Amino acid sequence: MLRALLCKLNLRHDWHEEHTEDGGRYKRCTRCGRDDDRGGGGTGAGGAWAGPAGMG
Ligand SMILES: [Zn+2]
Numbered sequence: 001m002l003r004a005l006l007c008k009l010n011l012r013h014d015w016h017e018e019h020t021e022d023g024g025r026y027k028r029c030t031r032c033g034r035d036d037d038r039g040g041g042g043t044g045a046g047g048a049w050a051g052p053a054g055m056g
Helices: 002-008
Strands: 015-019 025-029
Touching: none
Parallel strands: none
Antiparallel strands: 015 025
């Protein structure tokens, strides 16, 4: 299937929110089972923090 190909090429995943045993939340692809390693409020790994203009 085409979507499976998107997964295989790591182009697009069908993220579904899952819950860990300790109450955490993460996203997992329902098609290929890949975990979203981009984080979702965990330890900041230096992501692209594009907050609103609050500098001043
Ligand atoms: Zn996937």
